[in-house]
Amino acid sequence: MEKVKLLDKGIIELPKKIREKFRLEEGTEFDLVFDSETIYLKRVFKSLKDKSFSEVARPFREMAKKEKISADDVSKEIKKYRKKG
Numbered sequence: 001m002e003k004v005k006l007l008d009k010g011i012i013e014l015p016k017k018i019r020e021k022f023r024l025e026e027g028t029e030f031d032l033v034f035d036s037e038t039i040y041l042k043r044v045f046k047s048l049k050d051k052s053f054s055e056v057a058r059p060f061r062e063m064a065k066k067e068k069i070s071a072d073d074v075s076k077e078i079k080k081y082r083k084k085g
Contacts, residue, residue: 023059 004012014024022043029044048056064074 002015030041033040
């Protein structure tokens with residue numbers, strides 16, 4: 001269980017390891033669900049049609065960077081795939 005504090009202006013900062021685990025970025029939207037003693041944050045997932053291409057491509061770019069995959073590597077794979085098809 002993680003503890004967080006309510007900061008100025010009602011802001012709750014989520015710990016970095018939680019933000020990284022769930023890939024939460026600034027601007028991520030949540031629904032607030034609560035009962036008499038418990039507050040839940042439920043992430044709002046946008047439909048792909050509501051996202052820009054840049055938002056959709058970002059995780060793939062990050063993965064490619066981490067795996068050291070170049071744009072040239074991607075082009076070669078696309079060409080190989082098209083030859084098979």
